[in-house]
Amino acid sequence: MKTAKTSKLLLSVLGLALLAGCNKAEEPGKPAAGGAAPATSYLETIKARDKLIVGVFTDKPPFGFVDEAGRYVGFDTDIGRQFAKDLLGDENKVEFVAVEPASRIPFLQSDKVDLILANMTVTPERKDAVEFTNPNLRVAVQALVPEGSSVKKLDDLADKTTIVTTGTTADIWLTKNHPDWKLLKFEKNTESLQALASGRGDAYAQDNLILFSWSKQNPGYRVLEEKLGEEAPIAPAVKKGNIELRDWVNAELARLGEQKYLLKLYDQYVRKELSDDTKPESVIVEGGNWQG
Amino acid sequence: MSFDFAFILSTLPAFLKAVGVTLQVGLIAIGTSLLVALVNAAILVYRTPYLQRLVKLYVELARNTPLLIQLFFVYFALPELGLKISGFAAALITMTFLGGAYLTEVLRAGVEAVPVAQLESGRSIGLSEGQLLRHVILPQAGILSLPALFANFIFLLKETTVVSAVAVPEILYTTKSYIALYYKTYEMLAVLTLICVLLFLPLSLLLSRLERRLQHGQFGS
Numbered sequence: 001m002k003t004a005k006t007s008k009l010l011l012s013v014l015g016l017a018l019l020a021g022c023n024k025a026e027e028p029g030k031p032a033a034g035g036a037a038p039a040t041s042y043l044e045t046i047k048a049r050d051k052l053i054v055g056v057f058t059d060k061p062p063f064g065f066v067d068e069a070g071r072y073v074g075f076d077t078d079i080g081r082q083f084a085k086d087l088l089g090d091e092n093k094v095e096f097v098a099v100e101p102a103s104r105i106p107f108l109q110s111d112k113v114d115l116i117l118a119n120m121t122v123t124p125e126r127k128d129a130v131e132f133t134n135p136n137l138r139v140a141v142q143a144l145v146p147e148g149s150s151v152k153k154l155d156d157l158a159d160k161t162t163i164v165t166t167g168t169t170a171d172i173w174l175t176k177n178h179p180d181w182k183l184l185k186f187e188k189n190t191e192s193l194q195a196l197a198s199g200r201g202d203a204y205a206q207d208n209l210i211l212f213s214w215s216k217q218n219p220g221y222r223v224l225e226e227k228l229g230e231e232a233p234i235a236p237a238v239k240k241g242n243i244e245l246r247d248w249v250n251a252e253l254a255r256l257g258e259q260k261y262l263l264k265l266y267d268q269y270v271r272k273e274l275s276d277d278t279k280p281e282s283v284i285v286e287g288g289n290w291q292g
Numbered sequence: 293m294s295f296d297f298a299f300i301l302s303t304l305p306a307f308l309k310a311v312g313v314t315l316q317v318g319l320i321a322i323g324t325s326l327l328v329a330l331v332n333a334a335i336l337v338y339r340t341p342y343l344q345r346l347v348k349l350y351v352e353l354a355r356n357t358p359l360l361i362q363l364f365f366v367y368f369a370l371p372e373l374g375l376k377i378s379g380f381a382a383a384l385i386t387m388t389f390l391g392g393a394y395l396t397e398v399l400r401a402g403v404e405a406v407p408v409a410q411l412e413s414g415r416s417i418g419l420s421e422g423q424l425l426r427h428v429i430l431p432q433a434g435i436l437s438l439p440a441l442f443a444n445f446i447f448l449l450k451e452t453t454v455v456s457a458v459a460v461p462e463i464l465y466t467t468k469s470y471i472a473l474y475y476k477t478y479e480m481l482a483v484l485t486l487i488c489v490l491l492f493l494p495l496s497l498l499l500s501r502l503e504r505r506l507q508h509g510q511f512g513s
Contacts, residue, residue, distance in 0.1 A: 102472035109477060129475040167472025175473055184459045185469060191368070195459075198371035200379075 042244045054080040055099040055113040059190045062269035063119045072096045075269045076117040102167030105129050108239045116237045121169040133249040134288025135233030141170045142208040143224045154226045163201035165192045170205035173229045213273035233290050257287020310466040317383050318449040325391030333399035354393030359454050362386040367458040383455035391448045402437030442499040
C-alpha cells in the first residue's frame with residue numbers, strides 16, 4: 001500500500017525532527033541560554049543586551065496587573081523594575097513579558113525570559129524544573145466559595161466541582177492529594193473567577209492572597225478557613241542551572257531588605273487589598289529570609 | 293535535555309480518553325454543521341425571500357468572528373443573561389455555528405459551479421425543475437463540492453483544540469494540564485503533535501482517496 005508507506009515515512013521523519021529539536025539545549029534566542037557552564041557570564045549577557053527580560057502576571061492584582069495608563073505594575077512587577085535599576089542603572093531597562101501560571105516554567109526553560117517574577121510558590125516539583133532564588137512572599141492555598149454555599153470545610157468539596165487555574169499550586173496540590181475530585185481548569189485567573197461567578201463550579205482554589213483581595217472587592221463570597229497544604233514560600237525563579245543570576249537576585253533581595261523595600265511595595269499595593277488586621281510579616285518575606 | 297519515555301507512557305490512558313473527546317466534539321460538529329449547511333444552501337439556491345438575507349448575514353457573522361471569541365461569549369457571557377451552557381455543549385454550538393457557515397458557502401459554490409449549459413440542456417430535453425435538481429444539479433454539485441467539503445471537515449476537526457479554553461478535556465487541554473503539573477513541556481508537545489498527525493493524516497488520506505473514487509465517475513481515469 002503506497003499511502004501506508006508514505007505515512008510511515010512521514011511519521012519517522014517527524015519523530016526525528018522532534019527529537020532533534022529537544023537535544024538542542026542552547027538556542028540562539030534572544031536571552032542567551034543560561035544552562036550549564038556558560039561560556040560568558042550571564043550577567044554580562046544581560047548587560048550587553050542592556051535589558052532585563054522578566055515574566056510577570058498581568059491579571060493578578062496586587063502582584064502583577066495593568067494600571068489605568070496601560071503600564072505593567074504591581075508588587076512583583078515593581079521588584080523587576082528595581083532589579084533593572086540596580087543591574088543596569090535604569091528602571092526602564094526592563095522588558096516585561098506577560099505569562100500565565102502554566103506558562104511560567106516553559107518560558108524559563110525555553111529562554112524567553114531571564115527571570116520570572118510572577119507569584120510562583122516554591123514546590124518540590126518546581127524546584128526540579130527551575131532555580132528558585134530566596135523568597136519574597138509567603139502564601140497558603142485556600143478555597144473561595146459563594147456566601148450561601150453549603151460547603152463548610154475542604155472535604156465537602158469531595159463530591160463537588162472545584163475550579164483551579166492550570167498550573168497553580170492549588171492545581172498541583174489537588175491533583176496529588178485528591179486525584180478523584182472533579183477539577184475544572186482554566187488558563188487565566190480571571191477566567192476561573194468568572195467561572196465561579198457563573199456557577200460552573202462550587203469553589204475556586206487559589207493562593208489565599210489573591211482570594212482575599214478579590215473577595216474584598218467582590219462581596220458575596222467567603223474564603224474557607226481550612227488550608228490546602230502547608231504555608232509555602234513564593235520566590236522569583238531563573239532557569240535551572242543559572243546559579244550566577246540566582247545569586248545576584250539573592251544578594252539583591254538581601255540588600256533591598258535592609259532598606260525595607262518590600263514593606264514599601266506592600267504599603268503601596270497590598271495593604272489596602274487585605275483586611276486591616278493583616279500583619280505585613282504574614283505576607284512578605286523581607287531580605288529573602290524564610291522562616292517557615 | 294533528556295526525553296522521558298516512561299512519563300509519556302504513564303500519560304497515554306489519559307490521552308486516549310482525550311482523543312475520544314476530540315473525535316466526539318469534531319465528528320458531531322461536522323454532522324450538525326452539514327445539516328445547517330444543507331438547509332442554508334437550499335435557501336440560497338432557491339433564493340427564498342427574506343430567509344436568503346438572513347442566511348447571508350449569518351454566514352458573514354460566523355465567518356468574521358474568531359471561534360475563541362464565540363466560545364467565550366457562549367460560555368462566559370451568556371450565563372450573565374441567565375443561560376448556562378456546559379463546556380461541551382458550548383463547544384458543539386459554536387463549532388456548528390462556525391462550521392455551518394463555512395459549509396454553506398462550500399455547498400452554494402458547488403451548485404453555482406454546475407455549468408449553465410447543463411441546466412439549459414436539461415430544460416431543453418423537457419426535464420422538470422425537480423428532475424433537473426435530482427438528476428443534473430445535485431450529482432454534479434456534490435462531486436464539485438467534495439474537495440472543499442473534505443478540507444473543511446479536517447479544518448473543523450483541527451479547530452476542536454480551541455475548545456480546550458472552556459475546560460473541555462480534549463487533547464490540548466490534557467497536554468496543557470500535564471505540562472502545568474509536571475513541566476514535561478517537550479514530551480507533552482511531542483505527544484500532542486504525534487496524536488494530531490496520527491489522527492488527522494490518515495483521515496486526510498482516506499478522504500482524498502474517497503474523493504478520487506467518487507470523482508472517477510465524472511472524469512474517468
